[in-house]
Amino acid sequence: MSDTPLVELRDWCVRFGAARAVEGVSLALRRGETLALVGESGSGKSLTALSIAGLAPPAAQLSGSLRIEGREMLGAPESAWRALRGGRIGMVFQEAMGSLNPAMRIGAQIAEAIAAHRALPRAEIARRVLAGLSEVGLPDPQGKAAAFPHQLSGGQQQRVMIAMALAADPALLIADEPTTALDTTVQAQILALLAALQARRGLAMLFVSHDLAVVEGIAQRVAVMRQGRVVEAGPTTQVFAAPRHPYTATLLASRPGVALRVPLADTKAVPALEIRDLAVVFRPHRLGGARLRAVDGVSLTIAPGEALGLVGESGSGKSTLARAAVGLVVPTQGTIRVFGQDPQEPQGRRQRARLIQMVFQDAAGSLNPRLTVSQILAEPLAVHALCAVGERRDHAARLLAEVGLEAAHLDRYPHQLSGGQRQRVAIARALAVDPRLLVCDEPVSALDMTVQAQVLALLGRIRRERGLALLFIGHDLEAVGAVSERIAVMKDGRVVEIGAADAVLHNPITSYAQALVAAMPRRTARQSGPVAAPAMAHD
């Protein structure tokens, strides 16, 4: 019976009333094997994974067949599920911070997972908790066991989650987007840890992700889901090398190439943006406390028509820099010149607005929910009196057409649009005043992969047609490299490396840039062996 699959789904359906979230999925997962479930948001991949652990929402109607270790689990009583969960199936979720009980010490949370499945003396449980914490590479297990979740960094929290999932020694680990919320270097460390643990313990792993590049490095087999169905499944190498389904091909092609770059124009003209010795200091509390130097002495220039990519991990100060450039944050020291003008001058504000515009990461938040698209697009036209009142609607329709939307969208409200459409509206609004420089603060990181590729392509086309300069901020090196001629790397408020995009991506000089590039999940990772695991101690 050793070839009985650990998990076998046959014709699995999850419905919410009339809505079908998962439809006719058949999958098998063998012991010691890693299966990746890939798809975009709404594809049903997370729901499939949750229902395998019996954690589908109570409103969900399940049908089909789910066999775990040969036993049919559809309609099984809750007590049977409880024995499986934690005991045979461990789970790791996307948001480690929210997934840990904020009011309970970490050691107690792990001990609880062991005690639920093994009748062991207290001392033995405590020993296993510490052993588990050191197995996932956490320094000072004793200290960590006594800590509360909020005292740990995001990467450490995810390590705790993994230790907790493996505490009762399960045969299957379900990892639902375990690295999506993490910085790139931390993501690489967690992936390496998961691969190592899987090999050592002979675990089976169900790895759910939206990111093909991540999946390729870790899974033997992959199943691509779309709209509740598995459109293609097979060995990873085969699916990646020769996708049979057009959707898989689209997904694979959505990793941006370098085609979006524009040959450089005249670099001797007045720079579009010139930042010199910029520093921005925040005070965390009214009563004082340590001052936070979010941006700490940054100088950079962008030539007209040039695209500069700014990469860095969370807290590196890249967003603050962007907000300072458009005047949302007052710099503590240093100068900013937009086409040679000082935006801080009393008359500079409106002039600068015509030259420099911004696209925000959170498209939904940057559009007023009470206004229709045509009202949103009319606002900049009205502020700068760019056209007569009667023509605003036509103008708005032209802007929409430029970003690939139809005039029918003019009367919709933001919540009636998809994420990608919202970001297109935000781009159209920024273009309304015909700016010369566009600041994009992580414009695609909240979007699905295929939508990301579309929005990036849109930005590339607009740049070409309008001769726009671009300050493109992101944490995804690949996306930033696709649209930028030059890349600046930020860390702790400083620019640690700046240079031509290809040079930074392929021959980084500083050790931090090297670490970033090494951590970048790339489709070439499999040829060059498993993902390198940098030092685990400090994440």
Place this chain on the structure above:
Amino acid sequence: MNVALQAGLSLARQALLLAGIAIIVFLLIRVVPGDVVDSMALEGSLDDEAIAVLRAELGLDADALTQFRLWAMRALIGDFGTSMRFDRPVAELILASLPTTLALAAMALTAGLALGIGLASAAVLWPRSILPTLVEGLNLWSIALPTFCVGLAAILVFSVWLGWLPVIGQWLSPVVILGLDIGGQVAKPLFEDLKETSTAAHIRTARAKGLSPTRIVLRHLLPNALTTVVALGGLILAGMIGGALTMEVLFGLPGLGTLAFQAISGRDYPVIQAVVLVFAAGVVVVNGLADLIQRTLDPRLRG
């Protein structure tokens, strides 16, 4: 910041608030046209000379600042002056009334919290039963029915029409009425909070660990939701004061409410001042305690 420092800061803040309230109360009562002496003079029992003497005796002829300083310093050592109506020290009157009010508040609060927490927890455990509707109903009850309207109705029904023993009613009715009111206020937000917490990611983790439902509710749900109740504590007490005052008068309980009632109708300002201040101090203290308990319950607030 450590816990002790935070507790100290919180204490200092509460003390500052109390001082501010004392000033406000003092100033408000002082701007009243006419003082005790005037109202006594109106009744014709004093001549001009006696008025002046009495004023000097009570310190009413000094300027506002001096008066406040004197009053505040006396109040600090528990001397709130002398009630003109009862001809007894105000502190004595307050001390005599305080136990009744404290007992009423404690009983009502215990009953209300037990009802609210119990009902909310039960409603979360059995969401398909009648219990969630009961939570809604109790909440509407406490919004729509002012406690003293219910009190009047209870007197009419039980004491007047049914002729039941008023002695039992004297304590039972106010406690039940206030308890229902508090229960309605607690149950709804707690129920909502429990419902929200039960969909939280860490509860999903607890289920993924294979824990039993009872353990999840007791160890993971309730402790996190109890901060809600504690945060509500001070506000519930503040909201209860109006009800408690009228309940005492309606049911003839000799507490602070009855004292305030008599003092207001007799324009006995020292007593009014003292009663208001005692209530305010109670609320400030409870708020401070609630803040402290919350910090111990939620490690994230300890910073």
Place this chain on the structure above:
Amino acid sequence: MRYKHLNLKHGLWFKRFRLNQTCFRRAQLSTSASATARLPRSGGFSGLGVGITILGIAAVVAVLGPSLVPHDPLVQELAARNAPPDFLHWLGRDHLGRDILARLVAGTRISLAVALGATLVAVLLGAVLGLVAEALGRWPSFLVFGAFDMVRAMPSVLLALTLMVALGIGIWPLILALGVAYAPHMALVARAAWRRESGAGYVAAARVMGAPPLATLARHVLPNIAGALVTQVAIIMPRAITTESVLSFFGLGVSPETPSWGRMIAGATRFAESAPHAVLAPALALSVVTLGFALVGDRLRLVLDPLRERGR
């Protein structure tokens, strides 16, 4: 990491603020725009319809007032003291022989007017002052809200009571006292809405586009703050009505002969045994109208309140 920490603290503060709100309004707390919040509530009972009907009737009675009843609310007929209901006097007479229905109708106007006036005072004093202070910068805001904090530490019933002792009885002192008592709450609501709105992405976008600050205020910020305040009005008005009756009970409301619901209850309490109708009629009216406000306010908040998190 430190940013995250700040956000967390702010989030917790916000959560606590919302809890305070909840207790104050004693109404439904909906802390997230989860799917359940957006779905129409199950259960056939339409609270909103009932609430609107109640308030509509109360408003009509208040506007038309004494012309609805053929008796004068002030005329005493001592011979008919505490007379039970009959054909001429549908709800009977009170302890001074006045027609209770006439007084109830006249009292509707007075009680609603007092509540409305008090709420307006609270909005003007609290919301407007709070917003101006917040807009002026850190120090004005610190001072104004420090003062509000102090006033807020005192329960509103006590504050109104003390103010009434100081100001004396009458309609205008009553409106002022209740208004002052609820002003700090309005200020806090307005400030929370202001901070939320001025931190919104679309406000940042408007700044980047060079829109004049006042235009941005009028277009993006104020409409949402107004939504929050309208909701609070529906919550504070019934509280004002109730507090008025408590104050009347202590002899501190409007002048004794003025027919407000609180005064009617307070006056008739002593004769509850012989004339229960004189107590029950105004108490019932008061309860029904508070219920109407509660039902409408609950729904209004779901529709208008920007303090609810928006779905992303």
